[in-house]
Amino acid sequence: MNKRISSNAVLSVATPDAFEPQLFDDPAGAVDCLEALYERNTRFLCQAFEGLGKAGRPLTRFRACYPQVSIETSSFGHVDSRLSFGYVSAPGVYTTTITRPKLFRHYLKEQLGHLMRNHGVGVTVSESSTPIPLHFAFGEGAHVEPSAAEGIDIPLRDLFDAPDLTQQMAEGGNGYTAFIEPGNITTSAGADRPDADYSLARLPQMPAYHLKKKGHGGITLVNIGVGPSNAKTITDHIAVLRPHVWLMLGHCAGLRNSQRLGDYVLAHAYMREDHVLDDDLPVWIPLPALAEVQVALQDAVAEVTGYKGYDLKQIMRTGTVATIDNRNWELRDQRGPVKRLSQARAIALDMESATIAANGFRFRVPYGTLLCVSDKPLHGELKLPGMASAFYRTQVSQHLKIGILALQKLAAMPSEKLHSRKLRSFYETSFQ
Numbered sequence: 001m002n003k004r005i006s007s008n009a010v011l012s013v014a015t016p017d018a019f020e021p022q023l024f025d026d027p028a029g030a031v032d033c034l035e036a037l038y039e040r041n042t043r044f045l046c047q048a049f050e051g052l053g054k055a056g057r058p059l060t061r062f063r064a065c066y067p068q069v070s071i072e073t074s075s076f077g078h079v080d081s082r083l084s085f086g087y088v089s090a091p092g093v094y095t096t097t098i099t100r101p102k103l104f105r106h107y108l109k110e111q112l113g114h115l116m117r118n119h120g121v122g123v124t125v126s127e128s129s130t131p132i133p134l135h136f137a138f139g140e141g142a143h144v145e146p147s148a149a150e151g152i153d154i155p156l157r158d159l160f161d162a163p164d165l166t167q168q169m170a171e172g173g174n175g176y177t178a179f180i181e182p183g184n185i186t187t188s189a190g191a192d193r194p195d196a197d198y199s200l201a202r203l204p205q206m207p208a209y210h211l212k213k214k215g216h217g218g219i220t221l222v223n224i225g226v227g228p229s230n231a232k233t234i235t236d237h238i239a240v241l242r243p244h245v246w247l248m249l250g251h252c253a254g255l256r257n258s259q260r261l262g263d264y265v266l267a268h269a270y271m272r273e274d275h276v277l278d279d280d281l282p283v284w285i286p287l288p289a290l291a292e293v294q295v296a297l298q299d300a301v302a303e304v305t306g307y308k309g310y311d312l313k314q315i316m317r318t319g320t321v322a323t324i325d326n327r328n329w330e331l332r333d334q335r336g337p338v339k340r341l342s343q344a345r346a347i348a349l350d351m352e353s354a355t356i357a358a359n360g361f362r363f364r365v366p367y368g369t370l371l372c373v374s375d376k377p378l379h380g381e382l383k384l385p386g387m388a389s390a391f392y393r394t395q396v397s398q399h400l401k402i403g404i405l406a407l408q409k410l411a412a413m414p415s416e417k418l419h420s421r422k423l424r425s426f427y428e429t430s431f432q
Contacts, residue, residue, distance in 0.1 A: 011158070014060040016044045021126035027112040030069060033125040034101040034108070037067040041127075045137040045160065052159075062160055064137075068128035069112065070095040071121055071430075079118045084364075084421045085432040086114030094430060097128045099136070106216040107242055111431045134160035177214055182207035206234055211404075219407050221400075224352065228274035228325050231355035239363035242432055244418055245293060245410050247368050248356045249403045252321065252348040254373035255341060261376070262395050264316040264402075266297055267369035270354035271322035271344040277358050287357050288422045292413065293368035293406075294318075300406035301370070304398060319347035321369060323354030338378065348373065364423045364432075370406070372399050 019037060024030040041064035048062040072093045079087040088094050101108060112123055134156065156162070179187045182204055185194050206225060212218040222238070224230045238246065252265055268289040301316055302308055322341055329337055329349075341349065353369040360367030372395055410418055419432055 011059065011061045014048070014062050016041055016064050019127040021124050023122045023124050025116065025122045027109045027116060027123070030112055030123050030125055031101060031105050031108045034067045034069065034098050035105070037125065037127065038098070038101050041065065041067070041132060042137040042139075045132060045134055049134060049137075049160070058154065058159055061158070062134075063131050066097040066099060066128045066130045066132055067101070068095050068097045068126055068130075069108075070124045070126065071115055071119065072124075073119045073121055075119075077119075082421075083114075083118075083416055084419045084424050085428070085430060086111070086416075087118045088115070088430050089427060095128075096429075096431075097130050099132075104242075107432075115430055131161035133163040135163055175213060176211045176218060178210075178212040180210040180212065182209070206230065217411060219404060219411075226327065227351050228276045228323065228355040231274075231352040232276045232359060235356055235359040235363070235365075239359065239365055243365055244415060245366040245368070245407070246356065246360060247293070247297070247370065247403055247406065248353045249399055250350060250352060250371055251374035252350040252353075252371035253378075254348055254376045255322075255378055256317070256347050257376075259317065259347070259373050259376065261373055262315075263373045264301055264399075265321060265348040265369075265371040265373065266294065266301075266316055266318045267321040267348075267353055267357070267371070268294065268318050269320040270357050270369075271320055271341070271346055272354045272358060273322065273324045273340075274351070274355045275325050276355060277362070281358050281362050285361075287354070287361050290366050290368065290420050290422065292418055292420070293366055293410065296406045296409040297368055297370050297402070300402045300409060304402045304405060317347050320344050321353045321371065322346040322349045323351060324349065325351065327351065361423060364419075364428075366410075366418055366420060366423070368406075370399075370402065 022033055024033065044064045045062060052058065070093060071088070073088060074091045076091060098104075098108070115121075116123060177189050181187075181194075186196075187194050207223050209221045210218060211220075220243075222234055224234050235246070248267075254261075254263065254265070270287050272283045298312070298316075298318075302312055305312075305315060307315055322344060324337075348371055350371060353371065357367045357369060359365075374395075415432070
């Protein structure tokens with residue numbers, strides 16, 4: 001048996017040249033510097049990896065750190081209290097590390113601009129003490145040949161820092177510039193087919209569709225599948241991109257006999273029995289309805305369906321939505337669940353809505369839910385195969401139109417109006 005045993009000798013540490021902190025009074029200049037520093041440090045790690053084995057056994061570890069941005073304020077001066085972000089609550093030095101600044105350039109410029117204007121201070125860009133894991137230094141789509149490290153008898157994590165997972169469109173487009181389908185299949189505004197021939201080997205697990213606008217705007221639709229685990233996974237990842245709002249559009253079980261298949265449910269409260277976020281956000285924490293989102297959804301339903309005022313109640317109810325983690329709940333003894341649903345005054349039940357709202361609350365992303373009643377299991381009203389096909393043909397299209405219109409209404413609002421102070425705790429990060 002050929003067993004390679006690596007030496008336990010302590011290696012010296014090689015790093016890029018020291019970076020002198022720089023003060024900026026212009027957010028664009030600060031972001032330029034963040035990009036340059038991040039590019040320099042990730043390039044250092046990639047080149048070190050590519051050089052493995054070319055000069056014999058490595059004699060050093062390789063380390064480069066994330067860039068960071070800091071502000072310092074010495075005043076308790078009161079800023080505009082209507083804002084939910086863009087300020088710090090007390091004097092002090094505030095610092096955060098930055099990753100992929102080029103990807104987040106627009107967001108960073110906006111957030112740093114708010115801080116600089118509200119406090120009348122500059123921002124300092126420097127090098128943090130947080131190492132960049134080798135795995136995160138490679139850019140998107142990078143391919144690493146296994147042969148690059150085959151000749152090295154030292155584990156890569158002895159040479160580089162590793163992730164610490166315990167801490168870690170036709171008709172002109174209507175203002176949109178492109179429609180992007182799963183697999184990055186792009187159709188430009190004004191075109192009726194994709195811009196190029198694509199051969200897609202397989203769809204992603206949660207396919208996404210994008211309506212792009214100029215100025216980093218637009219709408220993304222993600223088909224998340226079924227269940228609270230999927231809902232948590234996708235919102236964990238989308239939250240990193242700092243969306244202005246997310247909405248849950250989906251089907252639900254109607255729990256009231258007065259509801260009909262195809263009626264809409266606008267959630268204003270949630271009963272959480274999904275359990276996937278219990279450790280992160282205890283179930284006793286209330287999830288407030290956000291007025292701006294509720295009004296946008298209600299107005300969109302009215303405009304698309306043609307129902308106004310009191311007549312809107314014929315096709316839409318507002319109330320508590322229950323989210324559970326058991327797809328076959330109705331096949332078991334219903335006495336316990338039905339009693340809890342009745343006590344909660346629930347009007348609908350699904351498997352994702354409360355999870356998405358809870359993660360919105362947790363990550364300070366405005367949220368809302370508009371569901372469509374697809375069956376009524378407590379009243380024996382289920383869709384048969386033919387009925388299901390007709391239901392999906394008629395209702396899905398209308399439901400999506402309502403969701404897109406609601407998002408357009410929300411996008412037309414100033415961001416300081418949409419981002420609610422209801423989602424901020426006592427001592428908050430200063431970014432949106």
